[in-house]
Amino acid sequence: MIKILMADDHAIVREGLKQILADVPDMEIAGEAASGDDVLAMLRADNWDILLLDIAMPGKNVLELIKLAKQKNPQQPILILSMYPEDQYAIRMLKSGADGYLTKESAPDQLVAAIRKVAKGGKYISATMTDKLIEELNPDQNKLPHTKLSDREYQVFLAVAKGRRTSEIAQEMTLSVKTISTFRTRLMAKMHLHSTADIICYALKHGLLD
Incomplete structure (x- = not known):
């Protein structure tokens, strides 16, 4: 069973995610957080198979949360689920230590696949972002x-x-x-x-x- 800590400051989003994952036999949303500070407290109190984090939450910034989570457990799987398009934030999140990035517009089966892959130690990004990540890792004086x-x-x-x-x-x-x-x-x-x-x-x- 994949033990998930889900963090999003919108209750309706959390309820929607719970409904999507309710019938998935190998997953359990074992904890919910509405702010970065809540996530930090729950990280200190327990261990999680995967963190499912929104970007824009009150309290501790998500970049800080990623770093703190990886300090506690370098192998901690982290999947970002955000309303922001991949080309705006995905590369920065991945470079900061996240293991995957998915937009909230993605299909439910993509979310399930992403959780499984990241929880097992893999990385999850779209094919489009794979190309962008390769470009980002190559020296380029024309970067924004x-x-x-x-x-x-x-x-x-x-x-x-x-x-x-x-x-x-x-x-x-x-x-x-x-x-x-x-x-x-x-x-x-x-x-x-x-x-x-x-x-x-x-x-x-x-x-x-x-």
């Missing part, structure tokens, strides 16, 4: 600037693009205001941007905001 940011820089970039103040970002990421300012300076230099307006325009242009 935001793909060259570190995970921390990318988190700060998105937060700034969403209109968050430096103090708010620092509180959310549990870092000092000075550290956030340093990340902001670095990402703007890497991306050749000069203002908050530039950051917002870039994020909108490339579809990085929901």
Whole structure:
């Protein structure tokens, strides 16, 4: 039996997933979480055959959750199930340690197949994303600037693009205001941007905001 910890902040999504997996004989949703902090607490309290994580949840950021889960258990299977298109987030999630990425528009049989594969130690991405991942792993000077940011820089970039103040970002990421300012300076230099307006325009242009 595959013991699943499912995390999504929308109750209706969690209910839908439970219905999809209810008749699958080798799977059990043994835990539910509605925030990143809930996931972290449940990771500390128990072991799971697979984590089924949404990207956009309140509390601890999903990139941090992936890293913390892998620190506790380097072999921990993690499947991202997100509303965001693969070309926006899949590569960053996989590079951060996730073992698979699936959109919520995928068919139920794809979800079941992905859970089985990832739980057994495999990787799951679409054929399209396989090609993109190969391109990403090859040196390429023409990559979009935001793909060259570190995970921390990318988190700060998105937060700034969403209109968050430096103090708010620092509180959310549990870092000092000075550290956030340093990340902001670095990402703007890497991306050749000069203002908050530039950051917002870039994020909108490339579809990085929901």
